[in-house]
Amino acid sequence: MTKTSNGGASVVANDDETCGICLEDSKDPLSLPCRHSFCAGCLDQWRSRYGVDEEMRRKCPICRARIPPSKEMVAALQGYRAQKQIMEDNNETTSQEYRNACYLLAQAEEKIGADWDGVTVLEDNDTPPVVMPDYIHEASFKGDIKSVLRWINANRTEDRANAITKAEKFDVSVLQLAASGNHLALVTLLLQLGADIDYRNNQGCTAIILVLHSPIASAEVMNKVVRLLLSWGASFFSEGDCSKRKCADVARNGNRHEIADLLESELGGRRCEIVNLSPRPDLNGTTCVADEYLPGSNQYRVTLETKSKEALILDPENLRRRDRTPRDCGHYIEFKNGRVIRHVFDSNEDCQAFVSALEKGEARPVETEEAEAKAQQAAAELLAELGLDGSPIESSSSFKNKKSKKRKGRKKKKKSKLKP
Secondary structure, three states, X not given: OEEEEEOOEEEEEOOOOEOOOOOOEOXXXXXXXXXXXXXXXXXXXXXXXXXXXXXXXXXXXXXXXXXXXXXXXXXXXXXXXXXXXXXXXXXXXXXXXXXXXXXXHHHHHHHHXXXXXXXXXXXXXXXXXXXXXXXXXXXXXXXXXXXXXXXXHOOOOOOHHHOEOOHHXXXXXXXXXXXXXXXXXXXXXXXXXXXXXXXXXXXXXXXXXXXXXXXXXXXXHHHHHHHHHHHOOOOOEOOHHHEHHHHHHXXXXXXXXXXXXXXXXXXXXXXXXXXXXXXXXXXXXXXXXXEEEEOOOOEEEEEEOOOOOOXXXXXXXXXXXXXOEOOEOOEEEEEEOOEEEEEEOOOHHHHHHHHHHHHHOOOOOOOOHHHHHHHHHHHHHHHHHHOOOOOOEEEOOXXXXXXXXXXXXXXXXXXXXXXX
């Protein structure tokens, strides 16, 4: 049993309580001041299930006691107030942006309710996130990998991979900023460091939601970012702007039909493990990415997550979702000497061993010439895949080849000087 204090109100949270809505073991349990406990997701759905004017949405589903606003709701309210005040101070009250701020503030005030005491908030038991400085906010959105990683590594006792902006800037996470800026390499690096892909800012948005609503991303770039987030297990919620149907509609209305098709299918864009494949038993246990759903045959076109990148068409029953995790990421990306290096493996065991060796600080295995050639090819394919031809992304072995060429060049120059 854990006690938390909510603006002077003592809340008792029973860690192993049953949710009063779904009647199952609570997931991310929240305990109200009335001492009834619910899953965070169930309570969020309860709030959004009723109309704006329905008072029940602010009442406990069991005893009808007042549900305090969440800290995210209060942070959003404070953010809109601050945004409105800044524009008033700058005499910008006739702009459309000011009218939008007033509208959003009114919505936030109505959502919280006029009967809120202004103090009590619904807390969870998690450690408060780290608040990033303004320059990291800018660096994350611009994709400045060096600055972001340097700041994260400066204090590993803090969970800086999940840092957020100030409340008046809507508690946006560093991952959400990188994703909104469509920076694939930085997003991958943050996910490898343990960034929460489903973190919701104080407006209720996750990284994938922000990407789908991005006004600046091209369909091609957005497609790649969405696929990356899906392969790492990006979730959708049952209702509202974060629902799968709403996200698919947003993509469809923006003429991004390829993304909409992915979102509407169960496994589209997801990383999966091949199972029960009788014609090719050697592939059972191999991971792949479901690139495309084929509605006519109810099958998926997949690409194996190996150096061969073999393409297959498989039935849904031969695929089991297996989201990427920091220790089971399928491929690994490093940032060294100002360049992004992608390591590709022929098995998940090889990848996991590589990640484990990096965590322990062990030396990497020596690469053969054949492995170096494959690594170079993988790097070239990544450049083409990301649409970043000419950008500083290389394989782990390309540095060796460059250095050897430079050394050979220097030797030739020395020899030429010795000739009469």
